[in-house]
Amino acid sequence: MTKSVLAEPAVTVAAASAPRRSWIDPLALWSVVRITAARQGRGKRTFIIAGLLALPIALGMIIRNVADPYLPKNIENLLLFVLIFQGLMPLVALLFATGMVQDDIEEQTLTYLLIRPIPRGAIYCGKLVATLFSAWTRVAFFTALAFAVVYFGNKEMGAAALVARGAVILGLEALALAAYVSIFGFMGLWAKRALLIGAIYIVLLENALAYIDFAFRNLTVMFHIRVLSVSWLDIPADYYNIDPATAPSVSTSLIALASITAVITGLGAWIFSVREYRMKTPEGV
Amino acid sequence: MSEPVITFEGASKWYGNVIGLNNLSLQIGPGVTGLLGPNGSGKSTLLQLATGQLRPSQGGVRVLGYRPWSNPELNRLIGLCPEQDAFFEWMSGREFLTHCGWLANLGRAGAKGAVERVLEVTRMTEHANRAIRGYSKGMRQRIKLAQAMIHEPRMLFLDEPFTGTDPIARRELIDVILDYGRTGKTVLLASHVFHEIQAVTRDIVLLNRGRLVAQGDVRQIRDLIDTHPHRIVLRSRAVRALAASLAVYDDVVGIEFKETGTIVVETNRPDQFYGRLVGLALDGAGIDEVYSDDDNIEAVFKYLVVA
Numbered sequence: 001m002t003k004s005v006l007a008e009p010a011v012t013v014a015a016a017s018a019p020r021r022s023w024i025d026p027l028a029l030w031s032v033v034r035i036t037a038a039r040q041g042r043g044k045r046t047f048i049i050a051g052l053l054a055l056p057i058a059l060g061m062i063i064r065n066v067a068d069p070y071l072p073k074n075i076e077n078l079l080l081f082v083l084i085f086q087g088l089m090p091l092v093a094l095l096f097a098t099g100m101v102q103d104d105i106e107e108q109t110l111t112y113l114l115i116r117p118i119p120r121g122a123i124y125c126g127k128l129v130a131t132l133f134s135a136w137t138r139v140a141f142f143t144a145l146a147f148a149v150v151y152f153g154n155k156e157m158g159a160a161a162l163v164a165r166g167a168v169i170l171g172l173e174a175l176a177l178a179a180y181v182s183i184f185g186f187m188g189l190w191a192k193r194a195l196l197i198g199a200i201y202i203v204l205l206e207n208a209l210a211y212i213d214f215a216f217r218n219l220t221v222m223f224h225i226r227v228l229s230v231s232w233l234d235i236p237a238d239y240y241n242i243d244p245a246t247a248p249s250v251s252t253s254l255i256a257l258a259s260i261t262a263v264i265t266g267l268g269a270w271i272f273s274v275r276e277y278r279m280k281t282p283e284g285v
Numbered sequence: 286m287s288e289p290v291i292t293f294e295g296a297s298k299w300y301g302n303v304i305g306l307n308n309l310s311l312q313i314g315p316g317v318t319g320l321l322g323p324n325g326s327g328k329s330t331l332l333q334l335a336t337g338q339l340r341p342s343q344g345g346v347r348v349l350g351y352r353p354w355s356n357p358e359l360n361r362l363i364g365l366c367p368e369q370d371a372f373f374e375w376m377s378g379r380e381f382l383t384h385c386g387w388l389a390n391l392g393r394a395g396a397k398g399a400v401e402r403v404l405e406v407t408r409m410t411e412h413a414n415r416a417i418r419g420y421s422k423g424m425r426q427r428i429k430l431a432q433a434m435i436h437e438p439r440m441l442f443l444d445e446p447f448t449g450t451d452p453i454a455r456r457e458l459i460d461v462i463l464d465y466g467r468t469g470k471t472v473l474l475a476s477h478v479f480h481e482i483q484a485v486t487r488d489i490v491l492l493n494r495g496r497l498v499a500q501g502d503v504r505q506i507r508d509l510i511d512t513h514p515h516r517i518v519l520r521s522r523a524v525r526a527l528a529a530s531l532a533v534y535d536d537v538v539g540i541e542f543k544e545t546g547t548i549v550v551e552t553n554r555p556d557q558f559y560g561r562l563v564g565l566a567l568d569g570a571g572i573d574e575v576y577s578d579d580d581n582i583e584a585v586f587k588y589l590v591v592a
Binding site for chain 2: 025027028030031032034035038039042107108109111112113114115116117118119120273274276277278279
């Protein structure tokens with residue numbers, strides 16, 4: 001039985017007049033981006049990623065010393081377009097993006113973002129931007145180093161051509177990472193074993209399926225990145241089992257990548273907005 | 286009671302098969318209100334519902350006339366000091382508060398001024414540039430309270446804000462909360478320690494097992510609680526000297542030595558005992574932490590619920 005020791009108060013609801021501002025404060029969003037990026041720059045994960053991304057550089061140095069004749073284009077293909085583009089780049093996106101919300105949940109710091117006057121969808125997008133920044137800066141830095149190792153002392157291409165080629169490669173990485181970060185960020189919201197599922201996704205869909213000449217590969221990020229690589233970097237289409245006659249145009253691939261990124265980001269923002277994040281307290285309830 | 290600012294109407298919250306709140310109907314008016322209940326009573330669930338972090342499974346919740354669930358408009362008007370001891374540990378106190386100011390839409394200049402203000406209020410100015418990871422428990426509680434107040438919210442929700450603090454920090458935090466309440470704003474303070482709540486308000490809400498047990502004036506609750514012996518846990522660097530200094534008081538009816546540096550004191554006059562602690566701490570008793578053993582308050586709740 002309940003003992004009530006106070007009379008019931010009047011049943012009225014106080015109406016508050018909040019300062020109504022429908023826009024999202026850019027400084028608040030910038031804060032979300034900075035906090036997320038700062039977290040991603042710390043911890044074991046950063047060292048693991050740096051170690052993984054250093055592999056192509058180490059491999060490139062070894063190959064330069066032993067390969068005879070040394071063919072930079074072939075080595076570039078192996079180190080950049082196979083090792084980094086197909087393996088390490090999606091893996092880095094996976095490692096960063098699956099933790100972008102999960103880290104805040106595990107460390108119980110999400111509360112500090114959720115109790116602020118920012119729509120949850122905007123918080124999610126801010127985190128995604130930070131994750132893209134974290135992933136791209138690291139991948140781009142190590143790609144540039146690997147690129148330098150491959151072409152150092154090369155006389156076939158002029159400096160201007162090398163810089164232009166490098167810039168296109170880094171641009172392609174930004175496009176791919178935007179899509180991957182949105183996919184793996186979304187995965188991190190609902191999958192309990194997001195890292196495992198993401199790794200399987202990378203191997204099966206983004207590598208095996210993207211190579212098979214079948215309509216479904218149009219849904220993979222890697223296929224469109226390969227189409228753009230063929231067009232912009234003069235990589236032979238048969239490397240990727242692409243028929244130039246039936247391959248999508250550059251604009252189609254750009255639209256496909258932008259659409260994948262936008263749709264999956266929208267879905268992620270929606271899930272983040274409607275989901276409850278219960279902070280466990282020492283007392284349990 | 287004047288016009289209620291927080292209303293729960295048959296609100297329930299379930300976590301799977303576990304009940305967090307059970308058909309709670311409650312109205313809380315302006316001013317400082319204490320939310321008292323033992324561990325697992327639903328205090329944190331109530332605060333998470335009121336601050337829009339959780340959605341009620343059933344029934345409704347209104348805060349300042351708004352539905353709180355995921356409501357940025359309401360978030361402009363409320364501040365929360367959460368229970369969990371979690372921070373962006375790499376930041377300094379000042380950086381943390383600056384980000385909280387930015388997140389609260391204060392703008393750069395507004396946030397800068399607000400940070401200095403709350404640092405001053407919580408007496409953290411001299412520690413503001415140190416990394417949070419190096420803060421003592423008391424400092425962490427102060428900075429957590431500071432972030433809740435940074436945007437001068439109309440309503441402040443405090444979840445166990447005194448946990449792990451020493452008597453001096455506790456006294457200072459109580460003063461901060463009292464000052465905030467005096468400005469006419471609403472404060473809802475959740476604690477499982479009756480005397481912490483009694484120190485800041487006479488209006489009290491009692492919860493147990495997710496249900497409202499009682500709501501009313503603190504004196505009526507206190508009469509019930511004082512009939513039970515009160516157990517207080519003290520952690521100290523000089524635990525034997527502390528025990529010796531406490532043993533001389535009539536109201537101390539038992540002292541039990543626990544693990545290293547910890548004693549449990551039984552007193553039948555908790556008011557006097559708590560009042561004395563600040564003096565002892567200032568005299569160099571080396572008290573690092575004080576908290577109430579839950580058993581005594583649990584007994585009162587059982588009495589209230591089973592009657």
